[in-house]
Amino acid sequence: MSFPAFNICKEILIDMHELSLAQNIIEMMNDAVPAEKQHRVKTIHLEAGAFSGVVPDSLAFALDCILPDSGFPKARAFIHEIPFTVYCKTCKRKRINNSGISICEECGSSEIEILSGTELILKAIELGDE
Amino acid sequence: MSIVTIERKVLEKNDEIAKRNREEFQKRKIFVLNLVSSPGSGKTSILEKTLEYFQGTIPIAIIEGDVQTNLDAQRIAKYNVPVVQVVTNGLCHLEAKFISEAFDSLTTDTIKLLIIENVGNLVCPSGYDLGEHHKVVVLSVTEGDDKPLKYPAMFRNASVLLINKVDLLPYLSTDIEEIKKNALSINPKLILFEISCTANAGIEQWGEWLKTKIEFK
Numbered sequence: 235m236s237f238p239a240f241n242i243c244k245e246i247l248i249d250m251h252e253l254s255l256a257q258n259i260i261e262m263m264n265d266a267v268p269a270e271k272q273h274r275v276k277t278i279h280l281e282a283g284a285f286s287g288v289v290p291d292s293l294a295f296a297l298d299c300i301l302p303d304s305g306f307p308k309a310r311a312f313i314h315e316i317p318f319t320v321y322c323k324t325c326k327r328k329r330i331n332n333s334g335i336s337i338c339e340e341c342g343s344s345e346i347e348i349l350s351g352t353e354l355i356l357k358a359i360e361l362g363d364e
Numbered sequence: 365m366s367i368v369t370i371e372r373k374v375l376e377k378n379d380e381i382a383k384r385n386r387e388e389f390q391k392r393k394i395f396v397l398n399l400v401s402s403p404g405s406g407k408t409s410i411l412e413k414t415l416e417y418f419q420g421t422i423p424i425a426i427i428e429g430d431v432q433t434n435l436d437a438q439r440i441a442k443y444n445v446p447v448v449q450v451v452t453n454g455l456c457h458l459e460a461k462f463i464s465e466a467f468d469s470l471t472t473d474t475i476k477l478l479i480i481e482n483v484g485n486l487v488c489p490s491g492y493d494l495g496e497h498h499k500v501v502v503l504s505v506t507e508g509d510d511k512p513l514k515y516p517a518m519f520r521n522a523s524v525l526l527i528n529k530v531d532l533l534p535y536l537s538t539d540i541e542e543i544k545k546n547a548l549s550i551n552p553k554l555i556l557f558e559i560s561c562t563a564n565a566g567i568e569q570w571g572e573w574l575k576t577k578i579e580f581k
């Protein structure tokens with residue numbers, strides 16, 4: 235009885251979901267900002283949907299932990315929470331739906347389209363002056 | 365002061381690898397499922413029953429994901445099917461890049477069905493596309509009927525819900541109709557199966573559904 239086996243992520247010391255997201259965010263910032271400007275990054279704007287599976291406070295904490303040792307030591311993250319919004323094809327209206335269910339809370343129809351609330355997006359970065 | 369607009373999904377890299385995995389699976393005509401649930405809902409038991417049901421008539425391979433140990437791969441290896449164990453060492457979910465590595469190590473060209481057992485966790489795996497055709501969420505009746513409402517992301521992103529351990533219903537106050545109602549309110553398109561691995565119930569219906577998907581490819 236033998237089978238191949240892999241060991242992944244030996245370098246991850248804190249076993250936290252949001253930490254791996256924070257590492258992704260820093261990688262994306264490295265792609266977006268040239269090295270000589272990185273120290274000027276002041277603010278990171280993120281959007282997290284109410285049902286994205288991300289806990290904003292944990293993500294902010296994870297970023298606070300790793301930003302000081304990254305190329306962006308002065309950066310602070312702002313996580314904008316995006317409500318779960320659906321469009322009901324029966325009522326022909328857009329609504330915020332706080333329970334996260336895919337049924338129109340007004341008319342009970344399940345003919346709905348999810349417009350927002352499941353996303354996690356790196357929106358923009360603000361750079362201060364030299 | 366200046367603003368750099370980025371507007372990129374944080375999981376974009378994972379999504380790109382998942383897309384490549386999916387293209388590879390498509391090319392090789394392999395039907396791929398990503399089995400997710402909280403710890404102990406019966407994912408490995410369902411794999412065992414599925415392998416028993418097909419008895420080698422369809423070439424199946426399994427990728428096992430666990431935080432620690434290769435215990436689940438040991439259970440599967442008894443069935444003499446290709447199996448790989450991915451140990452995440454603490455990480456709470458599988459990512460697309462682990463699957464592409466694990467898949468490369470499965471040396472069989474004839475696979476028709478690949479089932480990935482994700483790490484037992486009803487939260488984190490929901491956001492990570494692995495390149496599968498469908499996510500299959502397992503909920504055992506001992507977990508209670510409110511779980512679809514408490515963990516909506518997983519139920520929203522799944523195509524199939526396997527309600528397991530129905531043999532235990534007589535001993536519980538869980539209402540299975542309530543499970544279905546709650547799950548369908550999150551995702552009206554969910555396909556539902558009621559199963560019991562212990563009593564060998566509902567496995568045939570699940571197996572028949574799998575067959576239609578495999579033959580369809």
Ligand SMILES: Nc1nc2c(ncn2[C@@H]2O[C@H](COP(=O)(O)OP(=O)(O)OP(=O)(O)O)[C@@H](O)[C@H]2O)c(=O)[nH]1
Nearest residue numbers: 402403404405406407408409484528529560561562
């Ligand atoms: N009564 C009953 N017990 C079951 C059933 N299916 C699985 N079990 C038991 O539930 C326990 C957990 O089953 P596993 O198959 O290991 O669950 P799992 O989801 O793979 O667990 P992890 O991989 O650790 O997340 C075992 O003791 C099984 O024997 C069932 O249909 N009925």
Ligand SMILES: [Mg+2]
Nearest residue numbers: 407408436481
């Ligand atoms: Mg298991």
Ligand SMILES: [Zn+2]
Nearest residue numbers: 322325338341
């Ligand atoms: Zn409506």
